[in-house]
Amino acid sequence: MKRRQFLKSAAGVGAGLVAATAVAERTNAAAQEAKKGKPKRGVSVYSYSQVLGVCMTLEDCFADIYDMGATCFEMLSSHIEGYPNPTTQWIDRYFALCTKYNLQPAEMGHWCETHLHRGPMMTDEQIIANMVRDFKLANLLGFKSLRTKITCINQECDPEAGWERYMEKLLPLAEKYDVQMLSECHRPTLLTRQHITDYLAFAEKHKTKYFGINVDFGTFMHSSVPREQIASGAAQVTLTPLPEGSYSKPEDIIRVLAVNPRTFHAKFNYMDENYEEKTIPYKQILQILIDHGWSGNLVSEYEGPRRNETGYLGDQLRRQQIMMQRMLGY
């Protein structure tokens, strides 16, 4: 039977349908796959804050980040020599290090200060002038996102009144310098807190991609581990569940993705020898990010004990990078 005859036969029609369905399924699967996110693995220089300038240089930090297979980094304004006016020599050196260690700038951490003098809040003009100074610097250094600390009034980071007023004026300026301002949602703040809702509503109202939330994964911390056990290097650690309602649920991150935040803080407290972080549900969080097509920067932030020991710190960071590498598949 020739091909044309076969296709006209009942068997041929059936086989054709099966083949067409298979092709459609493959196309659909490919389309679904294409929609999946590809987060990048990075490290925040914040992790090195206890040792940078004490026994490690910035180059040592960059070399370490490269060494563990990460491809991007976060730096704070506190790590920029001569901030807010680094010398051209420092800037040249910075770019040379980015090239040498094949690292992409991800995020610059900075602060939106509103009380730099005694007395009442600064004027909008003063606040904006300082912010634009940082926008220009971030833009110059290649950072596309800013972890912008908004002046707040309590440990849950509820903002000081008036933030919408100056933030509205900052939006076009952030767009001009292509830097996305991300307010950090950091433990004990929950992703369901009212000010997070307000920030997201503000972004939606202004139809902007230049203001959003940097989720610090510490907000998902559901158990605690005694610092003494971690510090002593105990093989077995005791997990104590935290009260229900005192931490965010992985799915709470979904609404934050609407403005496509460019960077999240991959906070961790303790990585065990099996490359597991048992206090934060990393697997579920990363799966949600992948399924929702998020391809931003995950920057490791170690905030456990013994951060002042280069060996311990480097080991913890490497364990966490292995965990994320295995979960992401690259």
Place this chain on the structure above:
Amino acid sequence: MVDTENIQMRGFHNLKDKDGKVWGFQFGLRTGYYKGLWLSQFRAGDAIVDGVRYPKETLLWNIQGIDYTREEMFDRMDQYWQVNDAAYVKVPKPGGLTQGYHDLVIEWGYVSNYNNELEKEYDGSGFGNAGPMMRRAGMGGQQAAPSGSKRRLLLVW
């Protein structure tokens, strides 16, 4: 590179005027905090050396080569004190300190307007909303303590 301690070993010396007369002494301090500070956010307190209290109003703070009084720092919202830069606290004391060991304490705090309430003393008279501070031994972190930063140091000259 800086010392792991807040009070720095390097820079602890007597100070001479242009005629060679010793008018006081100085020592270096870094905050140890992960964030640099605008000078207007810093809250300088007294120095206590060998049990003698030197009032905050009499001290000079040399930051990036410029001397500031406590009062002058309040207006410098344009000068940044970077995390690993030492400030040198200049303490007037005619004749200075003798060669040998001395117990140094410096009281200080700062304003940090996140994860926190705003500063209560609007006139800057307190230690800010994040002070007084001292380094927590062995942990590398910070905690509030009434005595500021302290260290026993050897003066050579």
